[in-house]
Amino acid sequence: MDEYPTRKDRAPALLYRTHPTVWGPADDGPCTSEEVDSYAAGGYLRLAELLSPDEARRYADEFRRLRGEERLAEQGLTAIDDDGDVRSVYDVHRISDAFAELVRDPRIVGRARQMLGSDVSVHQTRATFVPAFGGGEVPWHSCFETWHAEDGMPAPRAVAFSIALTDETVHNGALMVMPGSHKTYVSCVGETPEDHYLDPEKRQEAGLPDRSSLSILAAKYGIEAMTGPAGGATLFDANSMHGAGGNMAPTPRSSLLVVFNSVENGCASPFSADEPRPEFLGARDPEPVR
Numbered sequence: 001m002d003e004y005p006t007r008k009d010r011a012p013a014l015l016y017r018t019h020p021t022v023w024g025p026a027d028d029g030p031c032t033s034e035e036v037d038s039y040a041a042g043g044y045l046r047l048a049e050l051l052s053p054d055e056a057r058r059y060a061d062e063f064r065r066l067r068g069e070e071r072l073a074e075q076g077l078t079a080i081d082d083d084g085d086v087r088s089v090y091d092v093h094r095i096s097d098a099f100a101e102l103v104r105d106p107r108i109v110g111r112a113r114q115m116l117g118s119d120v121s122v123h124q125t126r127a128t129f130v131p132a133f134g135g136g137e138v139p140w141h142s143c144f145e146t147w148h149a150e151d152g153m154p155a156p157r158a159v160a161f162s163i164a165l166t167d168e169t170v171h172n173g174a175l176m177v178m179p180g181s182h183k184t185y186v187s188c189v190g191e192t193p194e195d196h197y198l199d200p201e202k203r204q205e206a207g208l209p210d211r212s213s214l215s216i217l218a219a220k221y222g223i224e225a226m227t228g229p230a231g232g233a234t235l236f237d238a239n240s241m242h243g244a245g246g247n248m249a250p251t252p253r254s255s256l257l258v259v260f261n262s263v264e265n266g267c268a269s270p271f272s273a274d275e276p277r278p279e280f281l282g283a284r285d286p287e288p289v290r
């Protein structure tokens with residue numbers, strides 16, 4: 001039985017999450033037990049300085065270099081905006097030694113292992129650039145809904161790291177989370193369109209929660225903006241309801257997303273799509289990060 005059905009019914013539904021959020025012992029990793037408890041309750045954890053300001057600057061520089069590499073667009077690893085400029089680069093941990101090293105950094109992978117209670121593999125990486133006054137709004141969604149429906153991820157035993165490579169403010173599109181929403185699964189309406197990930201801007205079409213479900217969750221849990229200086233990070237559970245406004249500020253912003261899945265939660269056939277998405281969006285090879 002599919003415990004997290006979605007895109008199958010004509011009406012949306014709010015379902016109880018049946019799986020835990022934290023799978024390992026609270027004292028086995030870099031997070032304090034208070035941080036682990038807070039993550040379990042809220043579905044997210046804010047780290048004011050995961051990277052030093054200097055490291056954040058170096059990764060922002062590395063991302064700038066990757067944005068200029070034309071071969072990445074040819075390989076389909078970029079998302080391009082209406083002006084033809086590169087907004088996102090996928091799979092950065094495979095195409096850049098610097099990002100490969102970052103995902104193996106114990107400050108990052110150690111926290112992922114601690115939350116997921118096992119070895120972990122990388123499910124997806126993506127660096128995103130939004131120019132000054134450049135929009136880039138991300139509608140409310142649960143990543144797990146997509147990973148389950150389209151990538152065949154069985155359970156919400158995955159954690160995402162959103163790492164600020166530039167300062168994040170309420171004006172420039174900082175990540176927003178509904179704290180506690182990870183305990184409710186929103187079953188969405190609408191079938192998965194064929195190959196919809198090929199959209200050049202990779203805008204999400206399927207798997208967006210309906211407004212009534214979002215209103216219920218927002219009224220119950222509220223909304224928090226994840227603001228702070230470059231180098232800060234937010235870890236969030238696969239099923240946390242999150243989104244972002246556009247960049248309304250006169251300066252650009254860059255961030256990095258790293259998603260870890262438990263090696264005990266390897267992706268199978270998609271639960272609500274004909275074919276799994278390509279490897280750069282949802283890894284199918286559960287090789288542990290060492």
Ligand code: 6CS
Pocket residue numbers: 124138141142143144146147204281
């Ligand atoms: O493509 C993904 O895997 C993730 N990104 C977006 C914007 N929505 C679905 C999922 O969370």
